[in-house]
Amino acid sequence: MTNSYAIAVLPGDGIGPEVVGCALEVLDAAEERFGFSTDRSTFAAGANHYLETGELFDAVEAQLRDKQAILFGSMGDPRVTPGILERGFILEMRQRFQQAANVRPVRLYPGVPTPIAELTPERCEMVIVRENTEGAYVGRGSTVHAGTPNAVAMQESLNTHDGIERVVDFAFRLALGRRKKLTLCHKTNILVAAGQLWQQVVAEVGARYPEVEVDYVHVDAMCFHLPLTPERFDVVVTDNLFGDIITDLGAVIQGGLGVATSANLNLDGSAPSMFEAIHGSAPDIAGKGWANPAGAILSLALMLGHLGEGEAARAVEAATVEVLGSLPSLAGADMGASTSELGSRIAAIVREGRA
Amino acid sequence: MTNSYAIAVLPGDGIGPEVVGCALEVLDAAEERFGFSTDRSTFAAGANHYLETGELFDAVEAQLRDKQAILFGSMGDPRVTPGILERGFILEMRQRFQQAANVRPVRLYPGVPTPIAELTPERCEMVIVRENTEGAYVGRGSTVHAGTPNAVAMQESLNTHDGIERVVDFAFRLALGRRKKLTLCHKTNILVAAGQLWQQVVAEVGARYPEVEVDYVHVDAMCFHLPLTPERFDVVVTDNLFGDIITDLGAVIQGGLGVATSANLNLDGSAPSMFEAIHGSAPDIAGKGWANPAGAILSLALMLGHLGEGEAARAVEAATVEVLGSLPSLAGADMGASTSELGSRIAAIVREGRA
Numbered sequence: 001m002t003n004s005y006a007i008a009v010l011p012g013d014g015i016g017p018e019v020v021g022c023a024l025e026v027l028d029a030a031e032e033r034f035g036f037s038t039d040r041s042t043f044a045a046g047a048n049h050y051l052e053t054g055e056l057f058d059a060v061e062a063q064l065r066d067k068q069a070i071l072f073g074s075m076g077d078p079r080v081t082p083g084i085l086e087r088g089f090i091l092e093m094r095q096r097f098q099q100a101a102n103v104r105p106v107r108l109y110p111g112v113p114t115p116i117a118e119l120t121p122e123r124c125e126m127v128i129v130r131e132n133t134e135g136a137y138v139g140r141g142s143t144v145h146a147g148t149p150n151a152v153a154m155q156e157s158l159n160t161h162d163g164i165e166r167v168v169d170f171a172f173r174l175a176l177g178r179r180k181k182l183t184l185c186h187k188t189n190i191l192v193a194a195g196q197l198w199q200q201v202v203a204e205v206g207a208r209y210p211e212v213e214v215d216y217v218h219v220d221a222m223c224f225h226l227p228l229t230p231e232r233f234d235v236v237v238t239d240n241l242f243g244d245i246i247t248d249l250g251a252v253i254q255g256g257l258g259v260a261t262s263a264n265l266n267l268d269g270s271a272p273s274m275f276e277a278i279h280g281s282a283p284d285i286a287g288k289g290w291a292n293p294a295g296a297i298l299s300l301a302l303m304l305g306h307l308g309e310g311e312a313a314r315a316v317e318a319a320t321v322e323v324l325g326s327l328p329s330l331a332g333a334d335m336g337a338s339t340s341e342l343g344s345r346i347a348a349i350v351r352e353g354r355a
Numbered sequence: 356m357t358n359s360y361a362i363a364v365l366p367g368d369g370i371g372p373e374v375v376g377c378a379l380e381v382l383d384a385a386e387e388r389f390g391f392s393t394d395r396s397t398f399a400a401g402a403n404h405y406l407e408t409g410e411l412f413d414a415v416e417a418q419l420r421d422k423q424a425i426l427f428g429s430m431g432d433p434r435v436t437p438g439i440l441e442r443g444f445i446l447e448m449r450q451r452f453q454q455a456a457n458v459r460p461v462r463l464y465p466g467v468p469t470p471i472a473e474l475t476p477e478r479c480e481m482v483i484v485r486e487n488t489e490g491a492y493v494g495r496g497s498t499v500h501a502g503t504p505n506a507v508a509m510q511e512s513l514n515t516h517d518g519i520e521r522v523v524d525f526a527f528r529l530a531l532g533r534r535k536k537l538t539l540c541h542k543t544n545i546l547v548a549a550g551q552l553w554q555q556v557v558a559e560v561g562a563r564y565p566e567v568e569v570d571y572v573h574v575d576a577m578c579f580h581l582p583l584t585p586e587r588f589d590v591v592v593t594d595n596l597f598g599d600i601i602t603d604l605g606a607v608i609q610g611g612l613g614v615a616t617s618a619n620l621n622l623d624g625s626a627p628s629m630f631e632a633i634h635g636s637a638p639d640i641a642g643k644g645w646a647n648p649a650g651a652i653l654s655l656a657l658m659l660g661h662l663g664e665g666e667a668a669r670a671v672e673a674a675t676v677e678v679l680g681s682l683p684s685l686a687g688a689d690m691g692a693s694t695s696e697l698g699s700r701i702a703a704i705v706r707e708g709r710a
């Protein structure tokens with residue numbers, strides 16, 4: 001009997017469909033080689049779909065909920081007011097599906113050019129785990145005297161013991177299977193209420209993982225350490241807003257948005273997890289074949305690992321890394337091959353067992 | 356009649372006294388050459404002083420208030436609980452003296468090694484203006500059920516129209532005298548209440564400066580643009596927390612903490628402004644002569660400009676840049692000269708009019 005998985009595919013806008021198309025070709029190859037299958041349902045979602053129908057996450061929630069994983073392209077279009085898709089779809093999915101951990105590997109692959117001078121792959125191999133459902137991302141606040149010179153806006157960050165605990169526990173477990181080092185990133189000297197709760201939870205949970213060494217770095221100092229001494233980090237755990245910021249810096253270090261990938265993990269099995277490249281929809285280059293599909297294909301690798309197809313996950317990652325390392329440029333007209341050519345090249349390596 | 360200025364000197368802890376000592380030697384040279392004088396009062400403040408006396412900002416507030424400027428070293432020591440000096444001294448000074456704008460030039464000086472590949476001085480010449488008195492730095496929040504699994508911590512960010520307006524207006528004026536471009540950095544798609552107020556104020560104030568082009572970048576995307584396309588920025592204005600984070604990234608780009616400097620400006624003349632290198636007290640290298648005094652000396656240059664001694668400011672900056680560009684390494688044992696040697700070298704260039 002072959003394993004079969006029900007997955008949802010959301011190509012989205014801009015370059016989303018192109019790079020997800022590549023990921024699906026690689027998925028075909030992986031199924032062929034490793035003998036599993038997927039039952040794929042594709043959903044229209046994103047800016048174009050919203051402009052046509054007014055539909056956001058609500059419209060697909062029920063159909064997505066019974067899937068085992070979601071493969072996501074990218075969303076966004078200048079015609080949609082900023083915030084609508086972010087809050088109405090992406091944050092809504094993270095919340096309703098309790099995708100508690102946003103997991104972003106920051107790994108410099110061999111042969112991939114990094115803008116950081118003298119950085120080598122051996123020195124850059126970490127995972128940033130971002131709390132994905134609370135903190136400042138609750139998006140709540142209030143304004144008095146709006147539109148007058150007396151206006152005051154209060155923005156809230158809500159942090160719960162359980163919300164922090166589940167993601168911290170996940171981060172400790174991750175560290176246990178790696179170099180056994182966990183770093184909390186926060187700004188505890190200023191954000192005292194939230195900071196104390198984070199520190200307490202890390203101390204509490206850490207007591208259950210005595211083998212894991214615990215470190216702490218302020219978010220501002222992180223901007224120093226991440227590019228200059230990345231070897232200091234194994235697993236970094238941080239809150240939603242700080243995670244949003246430092247993972248983009250992580251992507252810079254590993255060679256850019258084209259290479260970076262992420263998982264939005266539901267940790268209790270109550271709803272599906274979601275996997276996506278971290279780049280946006282890049283409407284300016286959509287349709288030109290200039291997008292690098294590596295981020296999307298690496299998100300497929302994360303998805304396969306999550307589904308339990310570890311061998312397939314490793315093969316997809318290795319094939320992607322091999323092709324990445326051979327490119328003259330990581331994106332754009334001088335990438336040396338088109339988006340779909342790169343997808344096919346990676347799929348061929350997977351299919352033929354060359355990785 | 357020569358101009359004379361009453362200044363307060365707060366050397367602080369660790370390497371603070373060493374680098375401030377260099378700055379004062381350079382100040383002597385500048386006074387000699389440019390014919391002004393300073394009346395300097397030195398105050399003990401910082402971790403050591405706090406451990407001995409329990410005194411924080413309160414204890415010096417009255418004496419500092421009538422000075423025309425404050426030259427600040429660095430504060431901090433592992434023996435003091437994190438947060439005590441930050442909140443009890445630094446933030447207290449920013450608040451009580453209404454130092455509304457934290458101004459940080461991000462400039463890659465010729466000859467200074469940057470960790471960013473292929474970055475050149477022409478491409479990196481901006482000023483980041485950080486709101487310095489409100490936002491999440493009000494440090495207010497509350498926790499219910501602390502110490503239990505039901506704990507919830509709420510952290511507030513308070514933003515007022517006037518608080519934002521004064522710093523935004525300052526940033527526009529700065530842009531007017533430069534390349535006439537202002538970029539707001541925020542996370543308006545998520546932090547809606549605070550984000551809308553910031554956007555409104557930038558639009559309102561911007562109407563008074565029609566020559567200045569206005570741009571917007573999300574704080575996460577800023578982590579990309581700052582290292583990769585710094586030429587995009589002239590003046591960046593941002594809130595207190597985002598400013599804390601992105602200015603550290605700015606310092607990385609310009610070659611590290613050793614080179615970075617900042618002004619905490621009171622904009623209404625009600626209290627003195629404060630000038631400091633952005634590095635910390637670095638207790639591990641204190642007394643070794645390994646600290647680079649450039650940050651402190653460049654903060655002296657900012658102070659001189661603020662006091663109206665523009666020529667002296669330019670000479671101090673030019674002398675510092677000249678010496679910086681000649682160093683084999685920016686800090687540590689292999690800097691090629693000790694802290695005090697570098698101070699004397701820069702002072703000599705200023706005194707002899709070679710810069």
Ligand SMILES: CC(C)[C@H](C(=O)O)[C@@H](O)C(=O)O
Pocket residue numbers: 086087090091244545575
């Ligand atoms: C699209 C946006 C809501 C999102 C975020 O801010 O979390 C993105 O920046 C990310 O990091 O996944």
Ligand SMILES: CC(C)[C@H](C(=O)O)[C@@H](O)C(=O)O
Pocket residue numbers: 190220441442445446599
């Ligand atoms: C020392 C600390 C309070 C301070 C801050 O967070 O503002 C520092 O990081 C800075 O950027 O000046």
